[in-house]
Amino acid sequence: MLNVFTLANGRLVQQEIDNAASLADLQPVWVDLESPTPEEKGWIAGRFGLVIPDDVADEDIEESARFYEEDNGELHIRSDFLLEGDDDAEGMTARNVRVAFILRDNVLFSVHAEDLPVFRLLRLRARRTPALIEDAKDVLLKLFDTDAEYSADMLEGIYDSLEEVSTSVLRLNANVTDAVAAEALAAIAREEDLNGRIRRNVMDTRRALSFMMRSRMLNAEQFEDARQILRDIDSLDSHTVFLFDKINFLMDATVGFINLNQSRIIKIFSVAAVAxxxxxxxxxxxxxxxxxxxxxxxxxxxxxxxxxxxxxxxxxxxxxxxxxxx
Incomplete structure (x- = not known):
């Protein structure tokens, strides 16, 4: 899928692209390619002279090759974005999706395999909020900013889920059976996995922003925006650490209730044997x-x-x- 966005009065406007001719007269600021077909890649190569390789967003790329600048001025950034899983779908869990960014001639190209909520949210905001974006670098910064906000929302969801587990396990006179403990352990394991992925996601965003700041590609206002995003990410680290501690406590408490249930069974056999x-x-x-x-x-x-x-x-x-x- 090929999504092309132009700027009109400070707002992103999505253009309908059906063929190479409809792309020829546009001056886009952002070209988003979601699982692009070879035909769509050909349109991009013909219009912008950019050849997008098939492995541009591979997960197994070397870490040292995720941020670099070409001799012709192209800036390449590969960053992970969080995608929350569908609990109703079997095997669907939260995961990090690799996105490849290429900044060339003041046009941002993004390539990814799945539709991401961060991208949808930015498109919605940019269409409604005037003067939110001025150039391609603003698009990239706003994507990282939205990603940090999305990670914060996910952390709030973990807080709520763990509160439900605490209520079911730690309330007074709670009958924590093995079935209840098993459900609690499964919920705790899911939230621990999600918390770890959020921590990895914000770490990757921090690295991408640091690279952009070191490359001197940002103006003074954009540089300050990047620093503010980094401060927001730093504030999320303390929350992830607290959640890890809370998860460990709930895990120990739940396992303790399981041990108590087993001890009660062993006690019955012990008393019966003595009696x-x-x-x-x-x-x-x-x-x-x-x-x-x-x-x-x-x-x-x-x-x-x-x-x-x-x-x-x-x-x-x-x-x-x-x-x-x-």
Whole structure:
């Protein structure tokens, strides 16, 4: 999909592109390519002279080759953007999607394989807010700024999810069964994975902004905007650290409840084994069938032995109950 945006009175205007001819007369500020076809790449090469390789947004690219400047002045940046998964779709989890940016002749080219919420949000804001964007570098900075805001919104979602887990696990008189604990552990694991991806995402954004600031491509106003975005990202780091600590605490608490449930089961077997030991001993003695045992010739000997065995069972349970061991 090829999305071409021009500036009109400080607003982004999306242009309909059906063929190479409709692209020829445009002076775009941003060209967004989502899973571009070979035909669309040909239109870009014919209009702007930019050849986009097939592996431009590969995930396995060397880290040292993610930020560089060509001899002809092209600026290449490869950055990750967060994509929240669909909980209703099997196997869909939050993940980071690699986006390749190429800044050439004051036109920003972005190439990615999936539609990203950060890009949709920026397009919506740029159409409604005047003077938000002045050139291609503003588009890139606003994308990173929106990405930081999106990461902050995701962190708020993690706070809410962990609050629900805390309510179900840590409330007073809570009956934390193994099923409830399993659901809590699954929710905690999902939020831990998402928190880690957010931390990686903001770290990658920080590296991209630092590269832009070092390359001296920004004017004074854009440089200050980049510094403000970096300050916002720094404020997110403390939240991710706090969430990691909270996740570890909830994980330990949930595992502790599972251990308590297992201990209760083991305690039942232990109490039963201790309580049944005296009647087992009595039954063993009477099973020896010695010749000189008064109960053998006594009329009530057999009922007496049964009563003695029952009493030997009740007495330990009464004692354990009194001690609070049951």
């Amino acid at each position: 049944l030991l005296p009647p087992t001993l009595i039954a063993s003695i009477y099973g020896m069938n010695f010749e000189h045992m008064p109960e053998l010739s006594w009329r009530f000997g057999y009922p007496f032995s049964l009563a003695l065995m029952a009493l030997s069972v009740v007495t330990p349970f009464w004692y354990f109950k009194r001690k609070g061991w049951l």
